[in-house]
Amino acid sequence: EVKERAVRLVYEQQKESDLSQWAIICSVAAKLGCSAETLRHWIRKDEIDTGKREGLTTSEREHMKQLEKENRELKKANEILRLASAYFAKAELDRQQR
Numbered sequence: 001e002v003k004e005r006a007v008r009l010v011y012e013q014q015k016e017s018d019l020s021q022w023a024i025i026c027s028v029a030a031k032l033g034c035s036a037e038t039l040r041h042w043i044r045k046d047e048i049d050t051g052k053r054e055g056l057t058t059s060e061r062e063h064m065k066q067l068e069k070e071n072r073e074l075k076k077a078n079e080i081l082r083l084a085s086a087y088f089a090k091a092e093l094d095r096q097q098r
Contacts, residue, residue, distance in 0.1 A: 002032065003042050006034065006039050007042055009032075010024050010039070013027070013028065022036075022040070025039050025040050
């Protein structure tokens with residue numbers, strides 16, 4: 001809620017003022033008690049999410065994290081299966097030699 005309000009305030013002040021975006025961000029951040037850099041980051045994320053700026057949207061970023069997690073889990077499972085396969089292959093060779 002604070003993020004949305006802060007971003008909205010910056011956009012509203014940009015429409016009414018000819019100050020730079022950074023000056024407006026600093027002003028709003030001081031009023032709300034957050035750092036200007038944090039507010040700038042929120043603005044950039046909002047610009048990406050609304051298509052005003054290039055980059056991965058929040059939902060795309062979350063999807064990418066989910067895919068990376070799934071990829072790690074699959075690599076672990078493959079490694080376990082590879083080791084198990086090697087173990088059973090060795091056991092079979094040992095059994096055949098007896």
